[in-house]
Amino acid sequence: MLSTSPQLAVSTVIFALRKTGAESPATLWLPLVRRIREPFGGRWALPGGPIRASESLADAAGRNLLETTALTPQYLEQLYAFGTVERSPGTRVVSIVYWALVEAEEAERAAEGENVRWFPADDLPELAFDHNAIVDYALWRLRNKMEYSRIAHAFLGEMFTLAQLREVYEAVLGRPLDPANFRRQIEATKSIVATEERQSGGRHRPPRLFRYNESFDLADNGPLPHA
Amino acid sequence: MLSTSPQLAVSTVIFALRKTGAESPATLWLPLVRRIREPFGGRWALPGGPIRASESLADAAGRNLLETTALTPQYLEQLYAFGTVERSPGTRVVSIVYWALVEAEEAERAAEGENVRWFPADDLPELAFDHNAIVDYALWRLRNKMEYSRIAHAFLGEMFTLAQLREVYEAVLGRPLDPANFRRQIEATKSIVATEERQSGGRHRPPRLFRYNESFDLADNGPLPHA
């Protein structure tokens, strides 16, 4: 009997920050798609699909994401290759999973449908396959990376106030940060620069707008082949 | 035309510490295997092979490593999935690469042969496929991880002196460390405990032997599915 090579697929865990109420803190959300086929028909699952012969793994992740959720992420990084024998009933599937971040605005644009819905990352239903465990791992990576890189910026638009940036950190790390100390740390950084513009409209002193210094990478992922 | 799924394989970058001369500093070495088939026939490559239907990815990496190099690593972790279109001439191959550490003693035991040879990690020949880039990335990960985990211990045996442990750090990080400060950092750690035994034989005050506290993991890799 010829041993057939495992089936190969890519999936993506993509996070966005959402504010439910006006005064409630922002939390992490992610879009899931409803499975139509067996196994796990009807269950929610990570967006993903097969790899085409002409595209790299990252390209496959981005394309499947765009096709199923209409989202274009600000940040995309390989998470892990999952390949235990029993993770998919019947067939042997190896999933190369990416994780991604998307701006709040972009996340709003992508309309929800019958088969695509956003869920809060800390309160998911039972997903298909091992996808609950995968999301847990992606959350761990996100929180870890937040502490020693500048990926927080990927949740925000071009320009942002320090309060907005701090809100991102507080939502991901799950604890409040001192505004004054936070300011000091950001200003010590060269990767985030102050602009002359301010954001008006609130019923308070208009905060200065900041901009990310494009000459810095969002994260140092080492000497990884670009694709 | 039916789009065929890419071919899937695992490879492993496995490091050991070797001392060339008696007084020269230890450096990183890794075993490579000589390819017999095309493409890249005759070139050196990372040990690896296909994934069996009954084994997980990590198991496949360990098995292929044992079969081709007779090595059993002290530490094994997934590195990255490489899958650009052009990385293997002719066929489309996705390689899930692991990286590993092995004790010096265990590395000695595994004899070199015509088709397996150890090379210094910082002076490799031109390897098959994109394996040079893969080794570079593995080196980067190793150096990174060395700074916030206790994997250095995986290079050593059951018991070791602080000087030996420091030699590992110096070899991997590529810079000398202050012995006094190094001692303090290690002693602040709960994961490495002093024993009552000492190592005699040197022409100096006999150093205390230390032991790794087995109740700690070598590295915190988050909530990863065990296999």
Place this chain on the structure above:
DNA sequence: TGAGTAAAGGTGCAAATGACTAGAACAGAT
């Protein structure tokens, strides 16, 4: 017994961090 060597222990400075206080600037309401 003395010389040499590395382990082991200690001291002090500088930078980073965390908790806290206080004033300045603005929007909107009175």
Place this chain on the structure above:
DNA sequence: ATCTGTTCTAGTCATTTGCACCTTTACTCA
């Protein structure tokens, strides 16, 4: 125009951390 509440902004101070350097201890070998 003045008041009020909120947030930005600046600064202090104590604690921790990292790092450089120095001294003492204990052993082996000649």
